Amino acid sequence: MPKIYIIDVTNRDGVQTARLGLSKLEKTMINLYLSEMGVFQSEFGFPTTKHETHYLRANLRLAELGVIAPIRLEGWLRAITADVELAFKMVPELKHVNLSMSTSAQMINGKFKGKKTRQDVIKDMTAAVDAAHKLGAESVGVNAEDASRTDVEFLVEYGLAAKAHGAVRLRYCDTLGYDDPFSIYQTSRALAEQVGMPIELHCHGDLGMAVACSVAGARGVIDGGQDAYINTTLNGIGERAGNADLIATVLALTKSKSFAGKYELGNHIDMSKSWKIAKFASYAFGVPIPINQPGVGANAFAHESGIHADGILKDPHNYELYGCEELGRGEPEYVDTGREICAGEYSGISGFSHIMGERMSWRFKDKEEAQQVLELVRYANVLSHKPLVEDELLFIARYPHTARRLLTLTPLEEEAEPDPLLGAVRSGV
Numbered sequence: 001m002p003k004i005y006i007i008d009v010t011n012r013d014g015v016q017t018a019r020l021g022l023s024k025l026e027k028t029m030i031n032l033y034l035s036e037m038g039v040f041q042s043e044f045g046f047p048t049t050k051h052e053t054h055y056l057r058a059n060l061r062l063a064e065l066g067v068i069a070p071i072r073l074e075g076w077l078r079a080i081t082a083d084v085e086l087a088f089k090m091v092p093e094l095k096h097v098n099l100s101m102s103t104s105a106q107m108i109n110g111k112f113k114g115k116k117t118r119q120d121v122i123k124d125m126t127a128a129v130d131a132a133h134k135l136g137a138e139s140v141g142v143n144a145e146d147a148s149r150t151d152v153e154f155l156v157e158y159g160l161a162a163k164a165h166g167a168v169r170l171r172y173c174d175t176l177g178y179d180d181p182f183s184i185y186q187t188s189r190a191l192a193e194q195v196g197m198p199i200e201l202h203c204h205g206d207l208g209m210a211v212a213c214s215v216a217g218a219r220g221v222i223d224g225g226q227d228a229y230i231n232t233t234l235n236g237i238g239e240r241a242g243n244a245d246l247i248a249t250v251l252a253l254t255k256s257k258s259f260a261g262k263y264e265l266g267n268h269i270d271m272s273k274s275w276k277i278a279k280f281a282s283y284a285f286g287v288p289i290p291i292n293q294p295g296v297g298a299n300a301f302a303h304e305s306g307i308h309a310d311g312i313l314k315d316p317h318n319y320e321l322y323g324c325e326e327l328g329r330g331e332p333e334y335v336d337t338g339r340e341i342c343a344g345e346y347s348g349i350s351g352f353s354h355i356m357g358e359r360m361s362w363r364f365k366d367k368e369e370a371q372q373v374l375e376l377v378r379y380a381n382v383l384s385h386k387p388l389v390e391d392e393l394l395f396i397a398r399y400p401h402t403a404r405r406l407l408t409l410t411p412l413e414e415e416a417e418p419d420p421l422l423g424a425v426r427s428g429v
Helices: 024-037 050-064 081-090 105-110 118-134 152-164 181-195 210-223 246-255 271-285 306-314 349-359 367-384 390-398 400-406
Strands: 004-008 041-045 072-078 096-102 139-145 169-174 199-203 228-232
Touching (some): 024 041, 024 390, 118 139, 118 152, 139 199, 181 199, 181 210, 210 228, 210 246, 228 246, 246 271, 349 367, 349 390, 367 390, 367 400, 390 400
Parallel strands (some): 004 041, 041 072, 072 096, 096 139, 169 199, 199 228
């Protein structure tokens, strides 16, 4: 039976959210956390964007070294040959890409202003797919932007053309959150059956149905005989009203009445990492987790009603579909109220060494190494405008050369020196 895979797009669609953003170190930490969870692929950035170059290449090097593994890192591009050529020139290590083209009549007329026909759209897309393969791409996914407002007949034609040129997936984009669970099931099943290739679901929450549409679409794809790929973001952060939330989506796939035990995930997702990754995303984006967020909201496991409290004390299954421990929420949180020494952009070597040694059991070889890492920590604080979390400090200490590259926001035309091994791996991240 076909399976369902998760492709997280926080580092691409999430960071496009108005008024929000992430530092390159924060994006790297998200890739690490997603990999630890078991997510199949991270859409980790924009290979044609100059300020992303060092970040993208550093993360691909970490993947090569097995630090960010086994997750696949995939770049997002417009389905334009010139963009593909530029991307592989700037980030020659790219192996996985998704190429995007608008397909609806609204966008062909409203965006292209009559300069493109449907056949031009297909011609440009297939030329871009050919270029990506020629330049070394191992997998190429093709996106149909605004697919939910595109007639199915053209989507089938578009998908078949992509398949004929070696694309491995067709991404069905509900760009405006226009679909409902019933319509997307029917369309995704038709595409799976008629195109005969895996279908990727990319849903937005403009009508509050991103998760529902994602799982319904995935069911349609599987019932149509193909693997399904669902796009998610951490805490549902994304353009306008957001995307399908990663944790809520996986909970729906593994706990809901029609899915649990009937439709399988292609990769095991370690849900005990949920609380950690949701908290980090909230901190990094500066957006609180909604109190009623499935699984990780403050009230997700709170019981006040007398009847509910009595029932939960007798047996948690009376009022909980799943336990807080499954999401990594079983441990209490402690808040320091006394003396605290923080690492920031103006930290000194003594306080920094104390933090790394006493709190994290990290030992520097000598004072010079500690000073070099501290300088990187200072720069990271300047870029993120907030104190670094423990995992970020440990990452910088373990991989100082990578950290330096992530903190370099003005790419050079040519590398000034050979790419080092990005720091000796003292222990796993």
